[in-house]
Amino acid sequence: xxxxxxxxxxxxxxxxxxxxxxxxxxxxxxxxxxxxxxxxxxxxxxxxxxxxxxxxxxxxxxxxxxxxxxxxxxxxxxxxxxxxxxxxxxxxxxxxxxxxxxxxxxxxxxxxxxxxxxxxxxxxxxxxxxxxxxxxxxxxxxxxxxxxxxxxxxxxxxxxxxxxxxxxxxxxxxxxxxxx
Ligand SMILES: Cc1cc2nc3c(=O)[nH]c(=O)nc-3n(C[C@H](O)[C@H](O)[C@H](O)COP(=O)(O)O)c2cc1C
Numbered sequence: 742x743x744x745x746x747x748x749x750x751x752x753x754x755x756x757x758x759x760x761x762x763x764x765x766x767x768x769x770x771x772x773x774x775x776x777x778x779x780x781x782x783x784x785x786x787x788x789x790x791x792x793x794x795x796x797x798x799x800x801x802x803x804x805x806x807x808x809x810x811x812x813x814x815x816x817x818x819x820x821x822x823x824x825x826x827x828x829x830x831x832x833x834x835x836x837x838x839x840x841x842x843x844x845x846x847x848x849x850x851x852x853x854x855x856x857x858x859x860x861x862x863x864x865x866x867x868x869x870x871x872x873x874x875x876x877x878x879x880x881x882x883x884x885x886x887x888x889x890x891x892x893x894x895x896x897x898x899x900x901x902x903x904x905x906x907x908x909x910x911x912x913x914x915x916x917x918x919x920x921x
Contacts, residue, residue: 743808743917745773750814750825750850752781757886761851762813763895768903769910776803778828785830797831801840804832809917810846810874816854816861825865833872842873845920847913849882851890857883877916882909 747766751758766775778800783789789797804810814821832840848865850858862883866876882905884890892898897906 742772742774743921744806745769745775745809745811745917746803746807747775747777747811747813748780748825748828749777750780750812750822752824756815757851757853757890758813758815760891760895761849761884761886762811764891764897765811765813765849765906765910767894767896768906769914772914773809776807778803780824780828782827782831785827785834787834790835800828801832801838804840804844807844808921809913810841810844810869811913812846812848812865812869814848814850814858814861814865816850816852816856816858819860819864821861821865821868826868829868829872839872841869843920844874845877845917846874847877847909847916849884849909851884851886853886855885857885859883875916875920877913880909880912882906 747762749759749762779796782796783794814825846869848862850862852858869876889898897903
């Protein structure tokens, strides 16, 4: 099965975006294998390449082996989070050893707010193009997450959400297929 690296832009245990990533992986388990790297990495520091942090090496190896990238992003101040920016910075370096070039990719995200990460994802897609990811532009999925959004098994509680997300999943599968 094709392998997908899922970057989750929140470190907290009860993160709605971590839960979203989990629900998405459940729905895609029959078509992709997933790697979810630990993004609790030191802030980017050129000096650390002398003895790179294990998490950075693992991230780069996972991205290089991947057939596609999914970024699940929260919205912080109408932006993606520093966790995602930092992960992209690390795997884009050292100079000449960018791990992302040519990888098909997509964004998705959740927020308690009405705009559901729309602004953050819009900026994030531009950022992801810099290291040469081929970013799926549509369909766009911006999710407003309230208490009853996930069911007891960690899936999507609402059938309309399932139908909406499934269209995004089908588009992503086809997008990845175009670059394989
Ligand atoms: C520094 C900071 C900035 C935030 N800015 C926004 C924002 O611009 N838009 C928004 O919808 N929510 C914003 N929020 C609220 C987050 O959407 C909310 O905390 C969300 O649960 C974070 O994602 P997570 O649950 O995956 O950690 C912000 C939260 C923090 C901590």
